[in-house]
Amino acid sequence: MRIKTISLSWFRGAADPISMEPDCKSMVVYGVNGSGKSSFVDAIEYVLSEGRIGHLAHEYSGKKLENAVPNTHKPQGKKTTLSVKFCDGSEVNTEIRSDGSTKTSGSIGPWDYRRTVLRQGEVVEFIQNTKGGKYSALLPLFGLQPMEVAAENLRQVAKNVENLSQLEARKAVLAQANLKRRAAFGAATDDQIVKKIAVLHEKYCSEKNSTKDAIPRCKESVIAIDAKIAQLSADQARHIALRSVGNVDLKSDIGTVRATILKLAGELDPLISHKLAVLQPAETLLGKLPDEGEVECPACGRLIGADKFRDHVRFELERLREIRETFNARNAAMGCLCDDVKILKLSISKPEVKPWREEAARGELADCLDYLSTLNADALRTACNEPDLQGIEKKLLPLIVAADSATAEAPASVKELLDDKQTVEAAKAAIESKGQAADVARADALAHLIRAVEQTTREQIRLRSNAVIAEISEDIKKMWSILHPGEAIEDICLYLPKDADKAIDIGLKFHGKLLDSPRLTLSEGYRNSLGLCIFLAMARREAVHDRPVILDDVVVSLDRNHRGMIVQLLGEEFAGRQILLMTHDRDWYTELRQQLDEASWTFKTLLPYESPKIGIRWSHKTTTFDDARAQMKERPDSAGNDARKIMDVELALIAERLQIKLPYLRFEKNDRRSAYDFLMRLVADAKKCFQVRTGTDFVAHEKAVETLSLADKLLISWANRASHSFDLTSSEASKLIEACEKAIECFKCSTCRKYVWFTEASGAEWLQCHCGEIRWRYGKG
């Protein structure tokens, strides 16, 4: 599916409708910076990305790019529109309203922008990106993005399961409950506890046969025991109340709180020093973030992109899971202590304990009672330090011991009643916590199994990425070897680093040494060349779909030799594809115009941009002399100078085509010949070698010789003045440009419009245009 035309109206740099018309062929578009080449590429991105243009998405462009997409000087009543027509007859037409909303008809189909368009900025961005950034950029191109999305969704669901089930907090509470169960029943099994409940239920509720379930039996038993207690004498009731004071296990609570505080401190100290060590470099790191695409995480030392920082922090939180569990256990222990102190307060304030309390207040326990009355039990739930624990130990444990001793005098029947009540209550708590434990175990299992499936998904991603990477790497190597033959940078490949998830990097062999990243050694030009190879390897994977490949100024940092190889690469690897190639490199454009086959390539040049109201304009010529012409009025010397520079390149290429022999110059001077050198030689050779047909005979092409001689004359006199004395007038510049343009044009046939080197004529050493009207005998100059 090839592009026939891209038409813009008041879109980006365009004013009144302008069309780029590759007409299903490949195309090279030349234009100086700002002439509007990228507006056509923007249009393709706009259509492919549903109204988004990556390089325009910033804080000033508006949510729907309404400030960036329409021409800034669009007159009232004019519409911003773009239209892309394809060679199969389909088309997409979009009108962009002033608020950025669009009205679109037609569809471009499932094209992938990243596999269709490559811009200079994107090459640099990709190569300089982090491993994670490269992974994010390439994964969609591997077709694995849905799997990555699914894996991330699973991870988030697992986290939600943990949070909603309050897994960590409930695990801490269960641990506490288990401690109490062991204290009450030792190693007794659930069945043994249930049997105990049955026996006690039979003892106190023999007349009831309502239920066989343990919990209701516990409740019924407690009610029955409480009823018996209510009937006891005042003295017996005092024993009961004191027993509940004596049963408060503050000693064990204090021990647990102390142990968990100690454990937490043990884990906290290194954590604090670790975090402090993190914070200091992090402060420096934050200042650097906007300027660097990749930073070293101060916590673990891995390189990471700013955009991935949040994910990384989440990962670090996972690593802190253990300490968070200790933290929760400490909080649960403080909660138990708080609850027991409250029970102690409540029990001691009961009216039946009043005589014992009054007697105690007169003795050594007076301080203890005062301490208990002023103690804020609730505060212990959130903050409890060693002095608090020592205070509780010193002041409250004696109260409990005294109450416990007082109950020793209680009658056996009361003791039995109390023991039974205590057993029933502990059994109830144990059975209830069993239900809780089942809930927690289910949530835990659920979170684990979701994470296991996430892990399997990630393994699949890795497996498939490796397969695609192996395939692409072969293409990258091949393309690199075309662009950089015989150079000591080899074995270029994409790879998945073993030490990181969600990461892709580029490995290579540099002068025989394996390196993990091109950024360690490669120059900017080489990195960009590498980025181009990777893009083209990805684009090649879509060859079956015959989609165009659009390259927007991607060879800026390549030198002439490597730039020249791109033609070979495109010819060998993309012969059947439509390529739209934008460049502001005039010399390269001239080379391409001379080297690429006109049967499958079109060449167009844009005029330098004048104003938004005039918009983007095509030059009517395929040469680049309009660049020079644009400066004629304001800077005629620059115009003359430009004409000479254009001739330097044009004539060098023509001389090569016509195999013009030039005297050898020493060293690199051979590569720095100017238009004067070539023109002098061409004029001399043309007299003998350039012929035009008249009837059935060929005669010397005198008109061409005259045209070349005039250009030679004007270049020597006026172009030199333009370069050195800067006093060329506008009319002189105009004549110079016209003479140069005609000199190039004289190699083109006026009948078939093909150059004289279009094909070899029958018989040796003759080149001719398509129709044979003009010919050149090479090698005879």
Next chain:
Amino acid sequence: MSNDPEWITAAIQSASKLNPSVPDAVWTNVENLLRGKFSQRSIPPVELAGIARQLIEDMVPARPTREGEK
């Protein structure tokens, strides 16, 4: 290359073998997370919480009905 069903089925089957007590409804929901619309977009927080809640409920084994008890 897409989320073809083969590996998903295999992944769910191998995970369910390791967790035989997990009800089928849970596996169905987890499998759905790997297919169709859920693999096309990041699920928003509210929807994530809803899915997690449903999975927690599905983990509770079905109580026998009165008919079953009889």
